[in-house]
Amino acid sequence: MAARPHPRAEVRALIPRAASAQITRRALLSGFAVSATALTLAACARETRIAASAPVDGKLESQLNVYSWGDYDDPRNIAAFQRKNGVTVQIDSYGSNEEMISKLGATRGTSGYDIIVPTGVYVPLLAKNKLVQKLDLSKLKNFANLLPAYRDQSWDPGNVYTVCKDFGTTGYAYDTDVIDREMTSWQDFLDVAETTASHNTALLEDPWEVSCIWFAANGIDPNTTKKADLDACEKYMVNTLAPHVKAFNSSAAQSGIPQQTFSLIQAFNGDVRQAYLATDKPPKNWKFVFPTPTANLWMDCWAITTGAQHPDSAYAFIDSMLEPEVAYRELDYIGYSTGLKGQEELARKRDYDFPELVFLTEEVEKRLTPSLVTDATERLTSIMNRMMAKAGS
Template sequence: MRGSRRAADVVALIPEVGSSRLTRRALLSGFAVAGAGLVLTACSRQTAFGASARVDGTLESQLNVYSWGDYDDPANINAFQKKSGVTVQLDSYGSNEEMIAKLGATRGTSGYDIVVPTGNYVPMMVANGLLQKLDHSRLKNIGNLDPLYTNQSWDPGNRYTVCKDWGTTGFAYDTDVITRPMSSWADFLDAAQHEASKNVAVLEDPWEVTSMYFGAHGIDPNTTKKADLDACETYLVNTLAPHVKAFNSTAVTSGIPEGTFSLIQAFNGDARQGMLATDTIPKNWKFVYPTPTANLWMDTWAIATGAQHPDAAYAFIDAMLEPDASYREVDYIGYSTGVKGLEERAKEEGFDLPELVFPSAEVISRLTPAELNDAAERLVSIVNRMMAKAGS
C-alpha cells in the first residue's frame, strides 16, 4: 500500500476497486424499508455546515455524519436526537473511495464529524491524517463489544475506529440442483463447472472473487506473490469464467426467490435477505460458510480529522454501542454490530435465520480480514478479464 504519500495525494492512492459495497448496503434491509433511509439521505444532500451552539454546555447542537446510503436505523437516529437535543445531519457516499477523496481534498475542513470506513481502508486513512485517535475514556460502552471484533489487524487497539457492522462471505446453493454436501471453496469451484454451470453468480468485488481460488488452493487470500496471482488469473479466466452467468452483488437477494441461479457467492446477511424474500423460507437452499477461510469485513465508526462537533460525535458513537440500539441496528441492517449478547437476544425474540447473521465461533476464528495491498490493481485486472471471458 502506498500509504506514505501526503493527504493531498490520497485520491491517487486508491485502487480502482469495484463498488460492490454499495449494492450490499443498498439492499440489506429489503425494499420495504428503503424509503425510511432515503428520507434522511435526501435531506442530508443539501449540505450546509456551520458553527453550532451547545445544547446544554456539554454537547454541540449539530452532528454531521458521512455514511453509506440507508445504513443507519432511523429509529436510532431519532432516539439520539430526542435524548441529546443534537440535530443529526446524514450525508451519503457510494464507496470508500468517494469518502476518502472528499476528506483528502478538504484537508480537515470537510465539515464531517463521523465517517464510516471499511476496515481495510483505515490504515490508508490514518497514514494520510484523515482520522482522529479515539479517546476510549469518552466511550463508556466500548466494553460492550465482543473481543472477537476489537483489536483488528488494520487498527490494533482500536486506536481510530470501533465496529459498526461486520459480516463475511460464503455461498448459497440450490440442493435440488446440487445434491451433494458442500462445505468448501473447492466444492464451489467444482460445482460451478458441473451441476451449476451457466447458473452461477459471483460478486463484483475483486478480492472476494479471487479469494475463492486462493482459499481452494491453500493460498493466503492477501497474497502479493506474482506466481500466485498468475495462477489465479489463469484458472479464473480460462477455467471458471465460461461457467459464470453473472457478476452481481445483489444476485442472491433476487436469485433465491426467483430461482434464476443455482449457485451464488454472497455476503451472509444478503443471503438471509434472499431466503426471507419468499412467503416461506425455502427448504431447497442452503448457505455455507466455506473452508478454509473467507473475508471478515467490518465497517467502523470513526471521527474525522477537523471534526467541528467532537463531543456530539463521541456521544453518538457511544449511544450506538448500547445493547438496545445495537439490536435495532441488527434488525434493520441484517448484519451483526459485534456487541455482546445480541445472538442470544435474537434467538429469544424469534429472529429469523439467526445463523446467517451470527456465525459460530469456529467460523469466525478462521476468517481473514481483506487487506488493501500492492496486489489490488492486479486483482481488478483479473476480474475484468473474467467478465470479458464470461461475456464472450
C-alpha cells in the same frame, strides 16, 4: 422478527430508501476497486494544513454531521439520540469508500463532517493521511460491550482510530434441487461451478472476493502479493472458471434465490438472509455455506474525522450506538451483526428470522481473513475484468 421499514428521522440521505431497498450496502461497496496509490493521491489532493478539530470538553454541541452509507442506520435510533441529547443529526451518504476518501482528502479537514463509516481495510490509508483522529476510548464507556473478536483488528490494532459498527462475511448459497451433493468448501464451489452449476453460477462484483475463491481453495493467503500466486490464479479463473459463470452481480442473491435465477451464488451472509425473507416461505431447497478454509471478514467502523467541529456529540453518538438495545435495532434494520455481547441471545429470544445466517460460530470466526488493500489490488481488478470478458463463453 424480520427487518422492516420504520418511520424516518429528520435526516438527509443522498441515496433514497427506494434505491437502497434494491441495492444493499454490500452491493454498493462491491465493484469499487482501485489502487492504493490512486487512493493516496486522492487523499492528498491538496497540500494544505488539515484544519484542527474543536476541543473536547464534555459539553454536547447542538449539531452532528455524519457521512455514511445510504440508509445504513435505523431512523428510530437517530431520532431517539436527537430527542435525548438535543442534538440535530445531519446525515449525508456516499456509495463507496473511494468517494468518501476523495471528499475528505480534497477538503483536508474542512468537510464539515464529524463521523464517517469506513470499511476496515481503508482505515490505514485514512490514518496515514491524517483524515481521522485517534480515539479516546475512555469516552466510549459502551466499548466494553463489544465482543473481543471484533476489537483490535489487523488494520487498526488497539482500536486507535475506529470501533466496530457491524460486520459480515462471504460464502455461497446453492440450490439443493439442482446440486444434490453436500458442499462445505471453496473447492466444492469450484468443482460444482464447472459441472452441475455451469452457466448457472453468479459471482460477486468484487476482485478480492472473486480471487479469494481460488486462493482459499488452494491454501494460499487471500491477501498474497506473490507474482506466482497471482499468475496461477489468473490462469485458472480466466481460462477455466470464467466460461462457466453466468453473471457477476453483487445483488444476485436477493433476486436469484426467490426467482431461482441461479443454482450457485457467491454472496454476503446478510444478503442471503434478506433473500430468504423475500420469499413467500422459508426456501427449503437453498443452503448457505460458510466455506472452508477461509473467507473475508469485512467490518464497517465508526471513526471521527480530523477537523471535527462537534467532537463531544460525535463521541456521544458512537457510544449510544454501542448500547445493547440500540445495537439490536441496528441489527434488525440492516441485517448484519453489530458485534456486541448478548445480541444473539436477544435475537433468538425475539424470534429473529434466520439468526444462523447472521451470527457466526466461534469456529467460523477463527478461520476468517480480513481483506486488505495491497500492492496486488490492481492485479486482482485486472483478473476480474478478464473473467468478466470471458464469462459465459
